[in-house]
Amino acid sequence: MPIRHLPNRHMYSASSPSTGELAHPSADSTPTGRPTAYPVDVVVSLRREGTAKLLRTLRSHQVLPALLHPWGSGAAYRSLLREPDSLSLLDVPEGAVTDDLAQRVHVLSALSSVVVLTPGHIDSVDLLRAGAANVLPRDMPPPELAGRLTAERRWLGTSTPSRDRRVRALPQQVLRPRQLSQGILLDVLLASARPWCCHDLCLLLGTARAPMSRRALQARMLRLGERLTPYGLSVTSTVQWGRTTYTGISG
Numbered sequence: 001m002p003i004r005h006l007p008n009r010h011m012y013s014a015s016s017p018s019t020g021e022l023a024h025p026s027a028d029s030t031p032t033g034r035p036t037a038y039p040v041d042v043v044v045s046l047r048r049e050g051t052a053k054l055l056r057t058l059r060s061h062q063v064l065p066a067l068l069h070p071w072g073s074g075a076a077y078r079s080l081l082r083e084p085d086s087l088s089l090l091d092v093p094e095g096a097v098t099d100d101l102a103q104r105v106h107v108l109s110a111l112s113s114v115v116v117l118t119p120g121h122i123d124s125v126d127l128l129r130a131g132a133a134n135v136l137p138r139d140m141p142p143p144e145l146a147g148r149l150t151a152e153r154r155w156l157g158t159s160t161p162s163r164d165r166r167v168r169a170l171p172q173q174v175l176r177p178r179q180l181s182q183g184i185l186l187d188v189l190l191a192s193a194r195p196w197c198c199h200d201l202c203l204l205l206g207t208a209r210a211p212m213s214r215r216a217l218q219a220r221m222l223r224l225g226e227r228l229t230p231y232g233l234s235v236t237s238t239v240q241w242g243r244t245t246y247t248g249i250s251g
Contacts, residue, residue: 038062040064042079044091071206074184085113087133090105091117096208105132109131117145119139170231182223189248190249192248198214228251
């Protein structure tokens with residue numbers, strides 16, 4: 001009886017060579033339990049109006065989740081931190097503030113792999129050096145853009161190991177902060193694989209228009225420290241040359 005060879009099954013189907021249309025994604029999960037509904041886990045926007053239009057354009061291609069998040073969204077960061085191999089899309093529509101774009105890519109890449117969509121006039125070299133997995137033009141035809149995002153997920157899934165997160169488990173008796181902003185700050189400090197400079201944290205937790213002030217960050221750290229102190233825990237930090245570096249939670 002002849003042996004029938006089944007085709008290899010990828011996490012995401014490639015676009016059809018005849019139509020250019022993207023096949024519907026699989027409802028299966030990866031071996032780690034990661035849902036494969038979309039190649040991109042989270043869309044982060046530096047200008048919501050432009051990104052909303054992009055999501056509508058790509059809706060039929062099933063590559064982006066319907067929900068978009070503004071820069072600084074705690075819900076977006078929490079979703080990325082939950083997956084060791086998460087992929088985020090940072091969208092930079094026309095009119096977005098781009099003076100510190102490379103630094104934004106740098107801090108977001110600490111939470112996930114990042115693909116950046118940019119207008120044509122932005123040079124991709126600095127963004128790739130800052131940690132972007134790829135930089136794609138926003139004016140790319142929708143079928144091609146959908147295919148490239150799908151290929152990016154497939155490439156990341158086969159070529160890079162899961163991110164090494166030094167996650168510290170809090171003692172069971174420690175009550176998590178009820179405020180989302182405080183909870184995200186705690187999660188970032190627990191899951192980070194690298195020290196956080198105060199300027200990077202201010203940028204990550206700010207808005208698309210401006211970083212959080214250092215005074216506001218210090219106030220958040222103080223409140224977090226007050227919550228941890230009764231359990232013998234504290235935020236580990238060092239101060240040098242006027243810059244504070246946070247390296248996690250210790251006890």
